[in-house]
Amino acid sequence: MASRADYDVYHHRISCSELRPVPFGLDPPPIRIVGQTDPIGSRLEGMANPLEMLDLTSDDPEAVRDCYAERGWGDGLPLVAPTPERVDAMLAGCRDDPDESVAVLPPRSGVATRRVIAVNAVLAGCRPEHLPVLVAAVQALARPEINLRGVNATTHPVAPLLVVHGEIVQTAGYNPGLGAFGPGNVANAATGRALRLILLHVAGAVPGAGDASTQGGPAKYTYCVAENLAESPWGGYAASVGVAAASAVTVHCGEAPHNFHDMESTDPAAILDKAASAMTSLGSNNAPVSSGEFFVMLCPEHAAACDGAGWTRDRVASYLHERAQMRVGDLRAAFALRAWAPWQEALDDDAMMSVTEHRGNIKIIVVGGPGKHSSVIPSWGMTRSATVPVEV
Amino acid sequence: MRVYAPVGAVAPAAISRAVTEPTLAGKRIGILDNSKPNAGLLLRRLAESLAARTGATVGPVERKNAALPAPDDLLARLAEAEVVLTGSAD
Numbered sequence: 291m292a293s294r295a296d297y298d299v300y301h302h303r304i305s306c307s308e309l310r311p312v313p314f315g316l317d318p319p320p321i322r323i324v325g326q327t328d329p330i331g332s333r334l335e336g337m338a339n340p341l342e343m344l345d346l347t348s349d350d351p352e353a354v355r356d357c358y359a360e361r362g363w364g365d366g367l368p369l370v371a372p373t374p375e376r377v378d379a380m381l382a383g384c385r386d387d388p389d390e391s392v393a394v395l396p397p398r399s400g401v402a403t404r405r406v407i408a409v410n411a412v413l414a415g416c417r418p419e420h421l422p423v424l425v426a427a428v429q430a431l432a433r434p435e436i437n438l439r440g441v442n443a444t445t446h447p448v449a450p451l452l453v454v455h456g457e458i459v460q461t462a463g464y465n466p467g468l469g470a471f472g473p474g475n476v477a478n479a480a481t482g483r484a485l486r487l488i489l490l491h492v493a494g495a496v497p498g499a500g501d502a503s504t505q506g507g508p509a510k511y512t513y514c515v516a517e518n519l520a521e522s523p524w525g526g527y528a529a530s531v532g533v534a535a536a537s538a539v540t541v542h543c544g545e546a547p548h549n550f551h552d553m554e555s556t557d558p559a560a561i562l563d564k565a566a567s568a569m570t571s572l573g574s575n576n577a578p579v580s581s582g583e584f585f586v587m588l589c590p591e592h593a594a595a596c597d598g599a600g601w602t603r604d605r606v607a608s609y610l611h612e613r614a615q616m617r618v619g620d621l622r623a624a625f626a627l628r629a630w631a632p633w634q635e636a637l638d639d640d641a642m643m644s645v646t647e648h649r650g651n652i653k654i655i656v657v658g659g660p661g662k663h664s665s666v667i668p669s670w671g672m673t674r675s676a677t678v679p680v681e682v
Numbered sequence: 683m684r685v686y687a688p689v690g691a692v693a694p695a696a697i698s699r700a701v702t703e704p705t706l707a708g709k710r711i712g713i714l715d716n717s718k719p720n721a722g723l724l725l726r727r728l729a730e731s732l733a734a735r736t737g738a739t740v741g742p743v744e745r746k747n748a749a750l751p752a753p754d755d756l757l758a759r760l761a762e763a764e765v766v767l768t769g770s771a772d
Contacts, residue, residue: 342687349683363688372686391693399693406690413688440749445772491688502771627717629747672749 341405349373354413362499363491364413365483365511372412380408380418392425393432396439398494402428406492407484414484419462420477423539426680427452427485430541431493435674441543442495446575447507448543448670451585452485452514453655455528456537458680464516468659471515471547482514509546515657521590522656523597528677530603531653535679542585542653542675545574547665558596561664562606566613568666569645576645577616578625579671580634583651586610587665589658603654611649615642629671703764706736712763714752715745721770729767738765 346357351368358364370376381388381404388405395402407424416424431438431450441448454464465475472478494500503510519526528538548571550564565586569576576582586606588596596606619639621628628635631647646652653675658664703709711729715722722745729740742759746752752760760766 341690343684344687346683346685349685354685358688361687371683372688373683374686377686394693399695400689401691401693403690406688409686409688437750439751444749487688492690627719629749672747 341409343374346371362496365486365490367483367511369413370415372409376412377405377408380411380416380421381405383418384408384421393428395428395432395489395493397442397500398492400492400494402432402488402492407488410487410491411480411484414487415476415480416484417462417476417480419458420481420484422537422680422682423452423454423458423462423464423481424484424488426539426678427481427541428488430539430676430678431485431489433676433678436541436543436676437673438493440672441670442489442493442501444670445502445504446670447503447505447510447545448673449507449509449513449546450485450489451509451542451544451667452482453527453540453542453585453657454481454514454516454537454680455526455539455677456517456519456535456680458537458682459516459519461682464514466516466518466520466657468661470518470657470659471665472512478514478516479512482512485514486510486512507546513546515587518590518656518658521593523593524603524654524656527653527655528679531677533677533679537680537682538677539680540655540675540677542583542667542669543673544583544585544667544669547587547667549663549665551663552592553662556595556598558599558601558606559609561592561595562609563613565664565666566610569610569614569668570616571668572621572624574668575671576668577621578628578630579669580628580630580643580645580647581651582646582669582671582673583653583675584610584614584646584669585653585655585667585675587655587657587667589661589664590656591660591662592664593656604649606654607652608649610652611644611646614645614652616645617641618643706732706738706765709736709738709765710742710763711738711740712760712766713740713743714756714760714766714768715743716748716768716770717745718748718770718772724770725767 349371354369354371355364384404389403392402411421411424459466462477464477489495517527548568550568552561552564555561569584618637618641713725713729733740744756744760
């Protein structure tokens with residue numbers, strides 16, 4: 291068992307000019323913990339503030355960015371200086387121990403405490419009311435069904451999409467309406483950016499070291515949206531998956547949104563056939579991975595058309611499951627490497643097969659404002675979404 | 683001015699690496715094929731080459747999905763080998 295003396299926690303002063311590039315993700319992190327035997331996910335005993343401090347000559351956002359970049363940190367954009375005063379203000383409403391481990395994030399096995407989360411929230415430009423959303427998002431990312439090690443390590447451009455549900459959408463200023471995927475709203479933009487900074491810094495998902503994505507992707511900068519509960523005819527998504535909290539977040543590790551539009555139909559089938567068309571692409575991982583999920587983000591007008599015809603959320607998902615089918619032989623010809631269920635492998639080439647095994651893998655959420663554009667967000671495949679309560 | 687570093691601590695490793703075998707003579711070289719293109723071919727050729735040079739034998743050979751952790755039963759079968767070759771990316 292490690293003793294208090296085994297913890298070598300130090301705050302040392304170094305100037306920006308003394309910083310040297312570090313092959314981040316390969317070398318030890320700046321904080322040294324010697325002989326630490328603390329089990330994963332538990333409290334870091336005796337470590338009141340296990341974070342290194344740096345001395346900078348300027349709090350100019352570009353200077354912070356450049357200084358961090360020397361260490362392989364940051365996302366390339368200017369950063370708000372995470373001074374102790376700003377981090378303390380970010381944590382002011384936090385009732386829990388800020389140095390308790392919230393989660394351990396792979397591949398770096400970085401310990402995400404509330405203080406570390408708050409540092410990254412400050413860097414991204416978050417406000418204190420966004421912190422509970424980030425803490426819940428980190429808890430969701432650490433769920434085993436997310437498979438964060440695979441999400442971060444793959445060559446696919448997957449990024450965790452964060453969907454915010456419930457009361458905190460209003461109280462913390464998230465945008466569920468027009469332009470919800472951005473840009474322009476502080477809460478959506480900064481929370482999504484902070485989550486990516488946590489992945490870069492704490493999880494070590496740095497391109498080349500902990501993130502092998504061939505082309506990267508714009509969703510890896512910020513990817514946060516809010517559910518438009520006020521215009522959802524079927525109630526909130528979180529409650530529909532058994533999370534009956536006042537506020538919640540969902541994390542879905544997928545691609546950037548694939549748009550579909552229908553300006554003329556009032557018939558749900560005509561609208562949803564276009565969604566099914568977007569789902570049946572050989573370009574997405576859902577084609578070779580049969581257990582992958584789809585998030586279908588319906589705009590309020592498309593959702594209202596479905597509801598007006600008496601269609602429930604489950605019926606929408608069932609219809610899409612039935613219509614989003616491809617010929618088995620075409621899928622086989624395209625992918626020698628497949629992750630299909632045995633019964634699917636047994637199908638004849640001329641059989642038609644849904645691009646996801648079960649209708650429950652098709653998730654329906656209402657997002658956006660006026661207009662008739664909706665979107666499909668395919669999955670990376672080897673991951674499942676997680677919805678967790680937000681503790682305010 | 684003083685600012686925080688953003689990375690935090692690293693948790694201890696849940697498992698440690700096995701001690702390196704001093705010699706392969708008489709040992710079994712297992713293969714964990716992660717299903718990446720040509721991984722099985724590469725690893726088998728490598729194992730066969732090592733076996734021919736050292737007097738080791740090849741096997742067991744197992745295959746898993748590249749994106750998911752190896753199942754416990756598969757790891758238990760591989761544990762029969764003293765050395766396991768794995769790791770291939772695209």
